[in-house]
Every structure is written in structure tokens, then in C-alpha cells.
Amino acid sequence: MIYKIRIxxxxxxxxxxxxxxxxxxxxxxxxxxxxxxxxxxxNEMASFYTCDEEWIQDEEIALFDxxxxxxxxxxxxxxxxxxxMTEDSPKLIYVYDFLSMWxxxxxxxxxxxxxxxxxxxxxxFSFGELPETPPEKNFESKPAYDFDxxxxxxxxxxxxxxxx
Numbered sequence: 001m002i003y004k005i006r007i008x009x010x011x012x013x014x015x016x017x018x019x020x021x022x023x024x025x026x027x028x029x030x031x032x033x034x035x036x037x038x039x040x041x042x043n044e045m046a047s048f049y050t051c052d053e054e055w056i057q058d059e060e061i062a063l064f065d066x067x068x069x070x071x072x073x074x075x076x077x078x079x080x081x082x083x084x085m086t087e088d089s090p091k092l093i094y095v096y097d098f099l100s101m102w103x104x105x106x107x108x109x110x111x112x113x114x115x116x117x118x119x120x121x122x123x124x125f126s127f128g129e130l131p132e133t134p135p136e137k138n139f140e141s142k143p144a145y146d147f148d149x150x151x152x153x154x155x156x157x158x159x160x161x162x163x164x
Contacts, residue, residue, distance in 0.1 A: 002120065003081060004110040007034055007094065010103040011135040015128030021081065021121040022114070027061050028076035033121040034094060034104065038130050044097035048076070048106075050084055055105060057093050087111075100134045 001023040009015040017037040021030060027048055035042035045064070049057035061074045061084065085092060090108035095101060114120070 001111045002114050003108055006107050006109055008105045013128060017123060018125040019121050020124055023082040025081045026077055027079045030081055031076055037123050040096060046096045049093040051091050051093050102134045
């Protein structure tokens, strides 16, 4: 099958690419297709993240395993697009260059049969130009626990004044 996928830069302006790509493509090849479609060299670290309908990220699919002891992280060259992007979970988050944090929302739009004479991956549509610098990120989350409601008086906690 051929996946039609929209990749949107997380920015105020509309900047996106629509790609057609074979469902059996490795995530590393998909990473390369995205990087090329936006004009990146592709030589920076990157990761995909599975996510829910609200774009809350879950499991990482990394370009390289950077852990010291060979963790259980999924790797792009061992993971295939059809295994992580399905009709039941059509969204991914893609982060390119962890120092700059270029962040993209990736969404499956359609599945179609391959057409003869077309080479995949294929850029169907390109809208907007990538800015010279990545959009500013505001890293915040909803607190899971409100400590202000729990501790009315911190003096009662009996901390040693020289605890460190």
C-alpha cells in the first residue's frame, strides 16, 4: 500500500509537505524523506514518537540507540511505517535536530494502491518555506499533582535547615 501523509511544522505559519510513501518503508527511510522534503541535510539526530489523538507523545523510535547498556528503545532502521502508523493510530510526532528542536506533526491521510510510473517517496504538495530558525517552543505541561493544595504549612514538615 501507499500511505499519503501530511507533515506539518509546529509553527504559527502554515508550513507542510504531503508525501506518498510505501507502507513497508523503514522509519529511517521515512525520516530521510521528511528531512529532504523540508530541505534539511539529514545529518542531525532525530526521533519519531507515537502519540494519541491529542498529540500526547508516547513511545520513542530513535535514529540511534544512545544508551550505555543497549536499552529497549525502538530503532528507525528496525521499525517499519506500517507497524507504527495505522488507521487506529494515524499520528506521529517527528523531532529533527535535538539542539534546535524542529518539531513536526505527522498524520496519515489516506491509503491507496501504488501507481505505475511513480517513484516513492513522492512529494505530492509543498506549502510554505522553512524559516531560518526553528519556531520557539514553550515547554510546559499540566501538573499531575497540585502541591499547593496539599501542604498548607511547610513549617510543619520538619526539614533540617542544613539538609544539603
